[in-house]
Amino acid sequence: MDEEKRIGVFICHCGTNIAGVIDVKELAEYAKTLPNVAHAQDYTYMCSTPGQAMIRDSIKEHNLNGTVVAACSPRLHEPTFRKATEEGGVNSFLFSMANIREQDTWVHMEEPEKAMEKAKDVVRMEVARASMLEPLTPKTVPVEKAALVIGAGIAGIQASLELADAGIKTYLVEKEPSIGGNMSRLDKTFPTLDCSQCILTPKMVDVERNPNIELMTYSEVEDVSGYIGNFDVTIRQKSRYVYEDKCNGCGKCQEVCPVSRPNEFDLGLMPRKAAYVPFPQAVPLKFTIDMDSCIKCDLCKGEEACGDLEAIDFDKPDELTTVKVGSIIVATGFDMYDVERKEEWGYKVFDNVVTGIEMERLISASGPTGGNIIRPSDGQKPKSVGFVLCAGSRDQDEEDGAKPYCSRVCCMYSLKHAHQLIEKIPGCVPYLFYMDIRSFGKAYEEFYYRIQNEGGKFIRGRVARITEDPITKNLTVTAEDTLLGTPVEMEVDLVVLANAVVPAESTQKVKTLLTLSNSPDGWLLEAHPKLNPMSTTTDGVFLAGMCQGPRDIPDVVAHAAAAAAAASIPIHKGSVTLEPIYAIVDQEHCGGCATCIGVCPYGATELNEVDSKLVASVNEAKCKGCGTCGSACPSGAIKMQHFTNEQIMSEIEAFAQGW
Amino acid sequence: MASEGMRDPKHYQLGKTQFDPDLIKEVEALGGKNAQMCYQCGTCTASCPMGQRSGLRVRTVMRKANLGMRDVLDDPDLWLCTTCYTCSDRCPRRIMATDAIIALRNIATREKKVPMSMIKIMGAISKTGHGVPNNEANMKNRVKVGLPENPPTTHTYPEYIKDINKILEVTGLLKIREEMEAESQ
Numbered sequence A: 001m002d003e004e005k006r007i008g009v010f011i012c013h014c015g016t017n018i019a020g021v022i023d024v025k026e027l028a029e030y031a032k033t034l035p036n037v038a039h040a041q042d043y044t045y046m047c048s049t050p051g052q053a054m055i056r057d058s059i060k061e062h063n064l065n066g067t068v069v070a071a072c073s074p075r076l077h078e079p080t081f082r083k084a085t086e087e088g089g090v091n092s093f094l095f096s097m098a099n100i101r102e103q104d105t106w107v108h109m110e111e112p113e114k115a116m117e118k119a120k121d122v123v124r125m126e127v128a129r130a131s132m133l134e135p136l137t138p139k140t141v142p143v144e145k146a147a148l149v150i151g152a153g154i155a156g157i158q159a160s161l162e163l164a165d166a167g168i169k170t171y172l173v174e175k176e177p178s179i180g181g182n183m184s185r186l187d188k189t190f191p192t193l194d195c196s197q198c199i200l201t202p203k204m205v206d207v208e209r210n211p212n213i214e215l216m217t218y219s220e221v222e223d224v225s226g227y228i229g230n231f232d233v234t235i236r237q238k239s240r241y242v243y244e245d246k247c248n249g250c251g252k253c254q255e256v257c258p259v260s261r262p263n264e265f266d267l268g269l270m271p272r273k274a275a276y277v278p279f280p281q282a283v284p285l286k287f288t289i290d291m292d293s294c295i296k297c298d299l300c301k302g303e304e305a306c307g308d309l310e311a312i313d314f315d316k317p318d319e320l321t322t323v324k325v326g327s328i329i330v331a332t333g334f335d336m337y338d339v340e341r342k343e344e345w346g347y348k349v350f351d352n353v354v355t356g357i358e359m360e361r362l363i364s365a366s367g368p369t370g371g372n373i374i375r376p377s378d379g380q381k382p383k384s385v386g387f388v389l390c391a392g393s394r395d396q397d398e399e400d401g402a403k404p405y406c407s408r409v410c411c412m413y414s415l416k417h418a419h420q421l422i423e424k425i426p427g428c429v430p431y432l433f434y435m436d437i438r439s440f441g442k443a444y445e446e447f448y449y450r451i452q453n454e455g456g457k458f459i460r461g462r463v464a465r466i467t468e469d470p471i472t473k474n475l476t477v478t479a480e481d482t483l484l485g486t487p488v489e490m491e492v493d494l495v496v497l498a499n500a501v502v503p504a505e506s507t508q509k510v511k512t513l514l515t516l517s518n519s520p521d522g523w524l525l526e527a528h529p530k531l532n533p534m535s536t537t538t539d540g541v542f543l544a545g546m547c548q549g550p551r552d553i554p555d556v557v558a559h560a561a562a563a564a565a566a567a568s569i570p571i572h573k574g575s576v577t578l579e580p581i582y583a584i585v586d587q588e589h590c591g592g593c594a595t596c597i598g599v600c601p602y603g604a605t606e607l608n609e610v611d612s613k614l615v616a617s618v619n620e621a622k623c624k625g626c627g628t629c630g631s632a633c634p635s636g637a638i639k640m641q642h643f644t645n646e647q648i649m650s651e652i653e654a655f656a657q658g659w
Numbered sequence B: 001m002a003s004e005g006m007r008d009p010k011h012y013q014l015g016k017t018q019f020d021p022d023l024i025k026e027v028e029a030l031g032g033k034n035a036q037m038c039y040q041c042g043t044c045t046a047s048c049p050m051g052q053r054s055g056l057r058v059r060t061v062m063r064k065a066n067l068g069m070r071d072v073l074d075d076p077d078l079w080l081c082t083t084c085y086t087c088s089d090r091c092p093r094r095i096m097a098t099d100a101i102i103a104l105r106n107i108a109t110r111e112k113k114v115p116m117s118m119i120k121i122m123g124a125i126s127k128t129g130h131g132v133p134n135n136e137a138n139m140k141n142r143v144k145v146g147l148p149e150n151p152p153t154t155h156t157y158p159e160y161i162k163d164i165n166k167i168l169e170v171t172g173l174l175k176i177r178e179e180m181e182a183e184s185q
Helices: A024-032 A049-061 A074-087 A101-105 A112-132 A154-165 A181-185 A196-209 A252-256 A356-363 A410-424 A444-454 A507-513 A553-573 A595-599 A628-632 A645-656 B022-029 B043-047 B058-067 B070-074 B076-080 B086-090 B097-110 B116-128 B136-144 B158-170 B173-184
Strands: A007-012 A037-043 A066-071 A095-099 A139-142 A146-150 A169-173 A213-216 A219-227 A230-237 A319-325 A327-330 A334-336 A353-355 A384-391 A429-434 A457-460 A465-468 A475-481 A486-492 A494-499 A501-503 A541-543 A575-578 A583-585 A605-610 A613-618 A638-640 B012-014 B017-019
Touching (some): A049 A074, A066 A074, A074 A095, A154 A181, A154 A327, A169 A219, A169 A230, A384 A410, A384 A486, A410 A429, A457 A475, A595 A605, A595 A613, A595 A628, A628 A638, B022 B058, B058 B070, B058 B097, B070 B076
Parallel strands (some): A007 A066, A169 A213, A384 A429, A429 A457
Antiparallel strands (some): A139 A575, A334 A501, A465 A475, A486 B012, A583 A638
């Protein structure tokens, strides 16, 4: 610090973004008058190759030992100018960025004089800060060559297969007894009409057979500690009360089990036993005993059932396993909106109002009706079916728990249902009540055309009310045909509510464990909505599929593959470089009060005994440099590197000099 | 076997209007190619030169035809289309809306819903072979530009008017005209 400070200030025009509002020449001249400034100049585009060369060469020419670039936001070009500073032979953390675009000339373009004043303030503050900066060195930590994938729907399955094929040991954790997720419930997939199970089960089998994948079903992530490259994950394998290594999937336990309860997989449309697999193609094909409904009659253990296999043990406990992984992919999927809350549509009040996913089970050959589409009230084939699109989507009604976003799959699956009705029930007419038909994907608009051509009827208007004839159980759908401006009352045999998708409830726990955020709509927040939709703000944690937002199967698969590629980068590199912007505890001054432990949002602070005294320490890899602990520390023992009290105070003082 | 409560899809109420799913099939059979594929973009209405000067809204006609609202047949605007085919040329779904309108006019005529003004035009055709016969002013103008007083149509060859009446008879139009004129008196 004793060395004389020689700061170079570089003012960017950013075309006319900055230079069109303020006089950049004047700003450069002003900068020259500031203390410690040895050089100042302006240029059209500082981020361009000649602009960077200007910084590099000026450092050498003017013997600079610190730089300030007044331009856009650090989020955009801090890395660029750090690098240019380093190329000039100065530690890259001796550079500071003055934002005179987003926070100045863009927002004050109507008041150029005030914008100029503000630009001077900002430059003066950053010069003061640059005079106080200290050289820092990034840290490098090794990365564990393994990954964790949470959730084994199509997203988790795809991500795991990609990681495993790239030679990475992958732990795939699924909370249900089988992998497959919501996709295994679907009958056919739009717009190709591929059988969902037929394209999914080969992947499920691949997961089971892949030597790099360790599949943990009926399991939940209990705890996560560590940081990118070195996560320690504790997984609870819930007891199936069946030894997986002994169970051969013969199903005799299920045959003899006297208990009957609704099968969750079929949304309660079909019963299952207390000893069960959720569906015939389950992976792994291992039976589970639902202890909440088991009456412990022991029939399943008897000679005619499990017998000598001795796979069943009512006392088998949960098991906790700890694994070490380098990166984590979250693929926790979605739930369906509880459309019962929309009382005007009569779901669960009227027999013949069903949801889209229930319709999937009614159409599915493996479903409760063997693929015969019948209406619940009397088992008859419906001749006219009303579809209510945007059932809970594009709806700001928070009281009903409705969602403001478009669920992105309902238009298309309703079109598909319409096709299947026309195909399976001669003379059946589907009526789709819609606000817009959003058929945006490859071959989707063509699919919409096809269904209209097959006889699907489209009525543009949102359904306001459904009523039931108590005798016939037929339904009257009320909407406006907005294209005619005419109210419509249509009597139909069956109504399908194309209900919204919502973030899975189980995501909440994972979100907390991994310190993730969500966007206002409840879906997990990505690092950047356009340029980094598969990463999160927690380094080493990635997102795959619906947990980040509504998307259909092709988009889920692409997203999952992207997440796998991103998650494999640190693993294949073998090490990660950590920003040296983290908190440091001066253990001599630390009183061990643990205030910092409570306030840290990243779980980076911990209390340890050093020389028989409790003191705090900060995990450099987990720390995000937010500074919360530093400001909360009552003894001032925590120093935020690169944002020290002295550095911040120097900025404030420099700001005050302008008054 | 359908339960008693099951309804024939032919009998849907649309507001207070009867909804007939067969109407659009009829329109297509009578030449309104692809009519059921209309997705209501409105290019037709916006293209229609007559729509700019009258109440004719091609999109609304197509919508009503598609829903099977038979009251579209009573709509006098149906008869304002000049059959210029601009809407058909510009239709993104390659629907011949003009032909659909002609088909609807045919159905309307068969059901005696054709306006009396059209019946009068039919009378002129029956009498002269022209919906709008030649007149004195027109004749003067023709002579002025060096044309014969009458064009080379039934005005020049009146012996063909009887053949035109044969067409009117075979298509049933003469009978419809007679009946409608009798009813209106």
